[in-house]
Amino acid sequence: MNRVPGFESNDARWQAQERRLAGAPPDAGDARLAQALHTLPSSSPPADFAAGVARTALQARALEAADNRGEQLLVRLLVTTMAIGAVVCGFVYGGLWATTVASAFGDDALHWGLAVAACLAVSALPWRRALTLAERSPVSG
Amino acid sequence: MPPDAPTSDDARRDDHALVAAVLAGVPGAFEQLVRAHQGLCWHVIERMVRHPEDTRELCQDAFLRVHQALHQYRGESALKSWIAQVAYSVAKRHLERRRIPLADVPDDADGMSLAARVADGFDLEQAASDHELSTHLHAAIDRLPPLQRTLLTLYHLDELSIGEIGTITGLADGTIKSHLFRSRKLLRDLLEPRLGVFAA
Numbered sequence: 001m002n003r004v005p006g007f008e009s010n011d012a013r014w015q016a017q018e019r020r021l022a023g024a025p026p027d028a029g030d031a032r033l034a035q036a037l038h039t040l041p042s043s044s045p046p047a048d049f050a051a052g053v054a055r056t057a058l059q060a061r062a063l064e065a066a067d068n069r070g071e072q073l074l075v076r077l078l079v080t081t082m083a084i085g086a087v088v089c090g091f092v093y094g095g096l097w098a099t100t101v102a103s104a105f106g107d108d109a110l111h112w113g114l115a116v117a118a119c120l121a122v123s124a125l126p127w128r129r130a131l132t133l134a135e136r137s138p139v140s141g
Numbered sequence: 142m143p144p145d146a147p148t149s150d151d152a153r154r155d156d157h158a159l160v161a162a163v164l165a166g167v168p169g170a171f172e173q174l175v176r177a178h179q180g181l182c183w184h185v186i187e188r189m190v191r192h193p194e195d196t197r198e199l200c201q202d203a204f205l206r207v208h209q210a211l212h213q214y215r216g217e218s219a220l221k222s223w224i225a226q227v228a229y230s231v232a233k234r235h236l237e238r239r240r241i242p243l244a245d246v247p248d249d250a251d252g253m254s255l256a257a258r259v260a261d262g263f264d265l266e267q268a269a270s271d272h273e274l275s276t277h278l279h280a281a282i283d284r285l286p287p288l289q290r291t292l293l294t295l296y297h298l299d300e301l302s303i304g305e306i307g308t309i310t311g312l313a314d315g316t317i318k319s320h321l322f323r324s325r326k327l328l329r330d331l332l333e334p335r336l337g338v339f340a341a
Contacts, residue, residue: 029333032275033325033329033332036274037298042298044180045197045200049197050172054169060205
């Protein structure tokens with residue numbers, strides 16, 4: 001926010017006002033203003049406020065953790081289903097696909113294609129991650 | 142008046158210990174944090190929104206945000222300033238949603254429009270005692286725009302330094318001083334007609 005127009009950084013005026021309101025101002029108006037400023041009415045939070053907020057925060061964290069666990073479970077379920085589906089399809093239609101690819105592009109294309117697919121599968125397998133972490137571990141080095 | 146002093150090392154260490162305990166999930170640590178800083182958080186929001194139910198709800202919202210974002214606290218400012226900063230931003234967003242202007246910058250250099258609004262209902266004739274006069278002044282402060290009354294509260298009631306208020310509100314020191322100067326001048330001017338009575 002910009003400076004309030006008209007004030008022009010008048011530090012001398014600010015300092016003078018500060019002095020007038022500090023301690024026991026000799027001027028009656030300043031004294032009453034100073035007193036009013038130091039006795040501004042204010043309320044306080046209820047006695048059970050802190051406990052209530054802490055409880056709500058814990059509940060929110062627990063809810064978030066449960067949501068995350070549920071989400072992870074669903075993702076695993078979906079990936080497993082898709083993997084099983086892919087394997088079943090491979091068994092049922094694999095021979096047909098191999099014959100079609102070999103007749104269209106030749107046997108070499110089929111072999112290279114299978115090699116690439118095997119590489120991708122190996123690099124994506126979950127145990128690769130565990131293996132990489134183990135290699136980085138100072139214990140294994 | 143509060144000095145522009147930095148937070149002491151001891152206080153900073155206590156802040157770090159408390160934050161570490163909350164992040165480690167130590168039972169009761171977050172409640173302790175809330176208990177330690179709820180007063181300032183409440184003052185900031187109460188002055189900004191002036192509504193008891195909204196104050197409670199927003200104060201809780203502010204602490205839940207603190208709980209979520211506590212790992213981002215780097216200790217560059219005091220924990221109380223960081224929490225009050227969250228409270229200020231929660232209250233500010235609430236006012237923006239309600240389309241309530243945060244600060245009232247007067248069109249003319251004399252600030253007449255704001256003065257007229259603050260003076261509205263300021264009946265000096267009714268103020269027979271100092272206590273009544275204070276009550277009238279408090280009512281006038283209540284009619285100030287949210288930012289001005291919050292700055293007055295933080296500076297005079299919570300006795301925060303200009304630097305700490307700057308950390309909380311994101312305003313430059315000069316801007317805070319100019320708001321305080323103008324608000325206090327406006328209130329002081331309201332007392333002017335009564336000065337003869339005081340002297341008598």
